[in-house]
Amino acid sequence: MREITLIEATREALAAAMARDKTIFVVGEGIGPRGGNFNTTTGLYDLYGPERLRDMPISERGFVGMCAGAAMTGSRPIVDFMFVDFILDAMGELINQAAKIQYMSSGRLKMPLILRGCIGIGHSAATHHSGSYFPHFVNIPGFRVVVPTTPYDAKGLFATALVSDDPVIFLEHKSILFHKGAVPEEEYTIPFGQARVARAGQHCTVVAVGAMVGKTLQACERLALAGIEVEVIDPRTLNPLDIQTVLASVHKTGRLLIVDETFQPCGIGAEIAAQVVEQGFDDLDAPVCRLNGAYAPTPYSPTLEAAVVPNVEEIVRAVETLMAA
Amino acid sequence: MSAQQTTDPAPGQIDRSAALECYRVMLTIRRTEEQLARSHQQGLIHGACHTYVGQEAIAAGVCAHLRPDDAVFSTHRGHGHALAKGMPPHELIAELFGRATGCSRGRGGSMHLFAPEIGMMGTSGIVGPCILQATGAGYSFQLLKTDRVGVAFFGDGAVNNGAFHEGLNLASICRLPVLFVCENNQYATEISFAYAAGNPQVGMRGSAYGMPGVTLDGNDVVAVYQAAGEAVARARAGGGPTLLECRTYRTRAHAEGMRDVGYRTQEEVERWKAQDPIARCRSYLLQKQAVAVDALEQIEADVQTTVTEAERFARNSPWPEAATACQHVYSEPAQPASH
Ligand SMILES: Cc1ncc(C[n+]2csc(CCOP(=O)(O)OP(=O)(O)O)c2C)c(N)n1
Numbered sequence: 118m119r120e121i122t123l124i125e126a127t128r129e130a131l132a133a134a135m136a137r138d139k140t141i142f143v144v145g146e147g148i149g150p151r152g153g154n155f156n157t158t159t160g161l162y163d164l165y166g167p168e169r170l171r172d173m174p175i176s177e178r179g180f181v182g183m184c185a186g187a188a189m190t191g192s193r194p195i196v197d198f199m200f201v202d203f204i205l206d207a208m209g210e211l212i213n214q215a216a217k218i219q220y221m222s223s224g225r226l227k228m229p230l231i232l233r234g235c236i237g238i239g240h241s242a243a244t245h246h247s248g249s250y251f252p253h254f255v256n257i258p259g260f261r262v263v264v265p266t267t268p269y270d271a272k273g274l275f276a277t278a279l280v281s282d283d284p285v286i287f288l289e290h291k292s293i294l295f296h297k298g299a300v301p302e303e304e305y306t307i308p309f310g311q312a313r314v315a316r317a318g319q320h321c322t323v324v325a326v327g328a329m330v331g332k333t334l335q336a337c338e339r340l341a342l343a344g345i346e347v348e349v350i351d352p353r354t355l356n357p358l359d360i361q362t363v364l365a366s367v368h369k370t371g372r373l374l375i376v377d378e379t380f381q382p383c384g385i386g387a388e389i390a391a392q393v394v395e396q397g398f399d400d401l402d403a404p405v406c407r408l409n410g411a412y413a414p415t416p417y418s419p420t421l422e423a424a425v426v427p428n429v430e431e432i433v434r435a436v437e438t439l440m441a442a
Numbered sequence: 443m444s445a446q447q448t449t450d451p452a453p454g455q456i457d458r459s460a461a462l463e464c465y466r467v468m469l470t471i472r473r474t475e476e477q478l479a480r481s482h483q484q485g486l487i488h489g490a491c492h493t494y495v496g497q498e499a500i501a502a503g504v505c506a507h508l509r510p511d512d513a514v515f516s517t518h519r520g521h522g523h524a525l526a527k528g529m530p531p532h533e534l535i536a537e538l539f540g541r542a543t544g545c546s547r548g549r550g551g552s553m554h555l556f557a558p559e560i561g562m563m564g565t566s567g568i569v570g571p572c573i574l575q576a577t578g579a580g581y582s583f584q585l586l587k588t589d590r591v592g593v594a595f596f597g598d599g600a601v602n603n604g605a606f607h608e609g610l611n612l613a614s615i616c617r618l619p620v621l622f623v624c625e626n627n628q629y630a631t632e633i634s635f636a637y638a639a640g641n642p643q644v645g646m647r648g649s650a651y652g653m654p655g656v657t658l659d660g661n662d663v664v665a666v667y668q669a670a671g672e673a674v675a676r677a678r679a680g681g682g683p684t685l686l687e688c689r690t691y692r693t694r695a696h697a698e699g700m701r702d703v704g705y706r707t708q709e710e711v712e713r714w715k716a717q718d719p720i721a722r723c724r725s726y727l728l729q730k731q732a733v734a735v736d737a738l739e740q741i742e743a744d745v746q747t748t749v750t751e752a753e754r755f756a757r758n759s760p761w762p763e764a765a766t767a768c769q770h771v772y773s774e775p776a777q778p779a780s781h
């Protein structure tokens with residue numbers, strides 16, 4: 118099968134949906150003729166023009182609130198943030214408005230709104246271009262939160278977002294945007310709420326999120342040499358969260374580690390750990406462990422930046438410690 | 443209705459039947475809210491209740507030009523907008539009573555009124571977002587090639603908020619079919635607009651965003667009707683957004699049960715009460731439209747009957763089922779895409 122990048126994969130899903138559904142439009146800074154800072158919309162402006170690929174002034178709160186209003190009145194807006202850190206300027210419009218409108222209207226209004234942007238630590242982007250923020254959104258009833266890690270998943274999950282009537286936060290880790298993988302040319306969807314077992318193993322379960330999936334798979338190669346077979350689970354969507362796949366794995370392995378580069382307190386690891394303890398306590402042979410990025414803003418210098426994000430070595434050690442417990 | 447027309451007004455000017463309809467709408471708002479104030483004292487309203495008393499001409503004069511498929515977004519003081527957009531009083535009263543028959547099924551109360559069936563797309567407990575959402579409705583309507591319009595109603599308090607700046611600029615650069623209706627009642631809670639605004643001329647701000655901005659007497663329904671008519675016609679024809687500043691005054695406290703002293707004088711309140719928009723509309727109908735007094739008395743009696751029945755309906759309505767408290771957080775599961 119041909120191989121394309123994660124960004125190309127989401128662009129294919131977007132192009133196919135825009136061809137079919139005339140109510141879809143994209144807003145963002147530089148998503149028109151420029152095709153997006155990360156090439157998210159390359160070529161689409163020539164096909165669909167400025168009404169459907171609308172360049173925006175630097176007005177994040179304004180265009181997010183505008184798109185919430187548009188989503189309530191018959192169109193399907195996509196906000197392309199470039200870096201998702203900029204979403205913070207629009208949190209009131211998202212949390213107080215977009216997330217609540219379906220509920221407050223007792224389901225009579227829909228909110229088919231996609232908010233996409235790149236997340237994550239890397240390339241010395243420093244603290245205003247390195248955030249992930251998914252724990253914040255998972256905490257709010259009303260949002261769907263998607264964190265794809267392969268081009269195949271990205272295309273199928275974005276296709277699902279494009280027909281969803283809920284507000285979807287679609288977060289693409291900047292370190293994997295240009296990773297290539299096998300992707301079918303035809304359209305397909307991947308439902309929200311189905312985790313992917315990225316590697317099978319029987320000794321220990323690791324749930325990894327975003328760019329941590331790739332690092333964990335690298336760690337697994339080294340651990341396998343020592344005879345430790347790790348099962349790696351990529352949740353793919355954090356809301357809905359497929360806890361059943363995690364519980365089934367823990368039932369088999371008895372051990373669970375969650376690897377996540379975002380902050381530990383009240384994070385997705387805390388949530389997964391709590392649910393596994395509540396529902397799978399008897400399956401556990403050791404305490405649930407978490408490995409997170411440091412609890413600090415993200416620094417710039419390569420040595421400092423590397424120090425705040427979990428690396429392969431730390432994942433190996435965390436698994437070894439868990440196996441010894 | 444048109445058979446009653448005796449005058450042949452210039453385009454945009456109000457005719458007799460439209461003026462009578464505005465009178466009926468304004469009176470419906472007033473009588474409904476007087477009922478709400480009584481119900482609040484009786485403890486039938488469980489949360490906030492911000493009345494629109496004194497400002498009715500604005501909702502009535504603007505909504506007279508709107509169709510059910512035009513989209514209205516409003517703010518914490520939204521009873522009048524909902525009623526003028528066509529919500530029956532019993533759905534509003536039942537909502538404030540927290541009943542299952544309320545317009546938001548008891549989920550919202552005074553500040554969260556939803557009736558998308560009639561284009562009442564929601565009021566908000568947060569000052570500002572309605573401006574952006576109306577802009578977004580304008581975006582949809584332009585994209586979908588319709589002649590529908592989006593309307594935002596908001597107070598003077600909202601014009602110092604970033605949503606005003608961002609929303610007006612976005613509507614202007616995209617030339618969207620939107621009306622921005624500022625109800626300048628001169629206070630945000632107890633903070634006077636003269637204090638809070640570096641430039642207290644809201645209408646003039648239109649030019650800052652490249653759109654027409656009009657300042658008018660918001661207690662004169664004839665003036666509101668005419669200005670809104672021009673703005674709606676311009677929006678439907680692709681001429682872009684308009685900012686209307688309607689100067690008005692709320693003659694009751696910021697919210698029912700709140701103290702209403704210390705920040706404004708009784709003289710000021712009395713001066714504005716003498717400019718009551720409903721009394722002014724009544725004299726206009728009698729003097730300028732030659733309406734007979736018994737025609738007005740008939741409207742007044744009909745409105746009172748409607749409101750009395752609406753209150754009874756609300757009081758006798760069932761509570762929402764507790765088991766429904768978590769419904770509609772998400773849409774129903776989407777059907778698998780067929781392609
Ligand atoms: C963003 C935000 N900040 C504060 C409040 C609290 N608040 C509710 S109403 C109000 C005053 C609003 O004044 P204005 O916009 O002039 O409307 P009015 O009440 O005069 O109709 C305030 C400050 C709020 N609802 N939203």
Ligand SMILES: [Mg+2]
Pocket residue numbers: 597598599625626627628629630631
């Ligand atoms: Mg005010």
